[in-house]
Amino acid sequence: MKIYNKKGFYCGLTFWACGVLNLVLLFTGFLTMFWFWWADTALMFLMGGFWVFRALSREKSRRDLTENWKLGGTVIYNKTGFFDGLFLLLCAAGSMVTALTKDLGWRQHVFTVLFLYFGVDRVVRAVTLEDAQKDLIEERDERNRMVALKSQAMSFRIVQTVSLLLAFFLVLIGGKINQLDLVSAGAGAFLCFVISVFAELFTRKYYEKHS
Amino acid sequence: MKTRVRELRTAAGLTQQQLADRVRVSARTIISIEKEQYSPSLMLAYRLSEVFGVTVEELCCLRENRELEDQGYEDLQ
Numbered sequence: 001m002k003i004y005n006k007k008g009f010y011c012g013l014t015f016w017a018c019g020v021l022n023l024v025l026l027f028t029g030f031l032t033m034f035w036f037w038w039a040d041t042a043l044m045f046l047m048g049g050f051w052v053f054r055a056l057s058r059e060k061s062r063r064d065l066t067e068n069w070k071l072g073g074t075v076i077y078n079k080t081g082f083f084d085g086l087f088l089l090l091c092a093a094g095s096m097v098t099a100l101t102k103d104l105g106w107r108q109h110v111f112t113v114l115f116l117y118f119g120v121d122r123v124v125r126a127v128t129l130e131d132a133q134k135d136l137i138e139e140r141d142e143r144n145r146m147v148a149l150k151s152q153a154m155s156f157r158i159v160q161t162v163s164l165l166l167a168f169f170l171v172l173i174g175g176k177i178n179q180l181d182l183v184s185a186g187a188g189a190f191l192c193f194v195i196s197v198f199a200e201l202f203t204r205k206y207y208e209k210h211s
Numbered sequence: 212m213k214t215r216v217r218e219l220r221t222a223a224g225l226t227q228q229q230l231a232d233r234v235r236v237s238a239r240t241i242i243s244i245e246k247e248q249y250s251p252s253l254m255l256a257y258r259l260s261e262v263f264g265v266t267v268e269e270l271c272c273l274r275e276n277r278e279l280e281d282q283g284y285e286d287l288q
Contacts, residue, residue, distance in 0.1 A: 137235055137236065142236065143237070143239065146249075
């Protein structure tokens with residue numbers, strides 16, 4: 001089995017993960033058993049399957065990576081942007097439906113408006129040639145990529161250091177004042193640190209081999 | 212890394228945005244190259260040298276930059 005379109009493949013996995021999250025929220029009672037959520041979950045699994053199987057097909061992946069899609073008379077110039085926009089619109093719809101069944105306060109309305117605004121903006125930009133070109137240039141720009149890599153690496157290092165320091169202090173203070181809760185929280189923070197160390201080791205080994 | 216991008220761009224009468232559009236990068240990248248904060252990739256250097264009609268060696272002052280780099284190593288010894 002070979003993945004021909006990695007972006008599409010991970011996009012599909014993300015949809016599946018969202019579907020699983022929906023199911024968990026439904027069965028734990030956070031989301032009301034409402035037809036919309038079942039439809040939404042089904043849509044997530046369908047979209048996930050669509051992308052994953054498409055990414056495994058050589059011919060379809062070649063077309064996805066090289067050709068623009070046509071939706072009726074509209075050409076989609078930036079597929080990633082288009083699907084980002086659709087995802088945000090789906091979130092907005094989800095937020096609106098939740099508002100009908102459960103009142104989560106004014107923050108939810110703010111989120112709905114933000115989801116709608118950015119969703120529509122992304123979709124419109126993806127089907128407008130000039131804006132799509134600008135977005136693609138920004139997305140593929142080598143300096144932007146370097147800045148993203150550097151900031152991600154620095155964030156990782158900060159999180160790793162903070163987890164270790166937090167673990168140390170929580171265990172130390174928890175042990176001094178005999179608070180098992182603090183010691184447990186410290187153990188959790190230490191687990192995060194250990195995971196980050198192993199993640200770094202494995203990713204380093206992977207990139208040493210593939211670069 | 213020192214380059215001659217600003218000098219050649221001004222001589223060609225191009226704005227930073229126009230040059231960025233020609234080589235398909237963001238204007239911010241051109242600004243950073245001109246400020247010597249960012250070294251362009253080989254492909255970008257090639258695209259820029261094509262726009263200005265010079266060689267990559269001339270655009271990126273490779274001889275001068277190599278001498279500076281060598282000086283750094285010699286200082287270590």
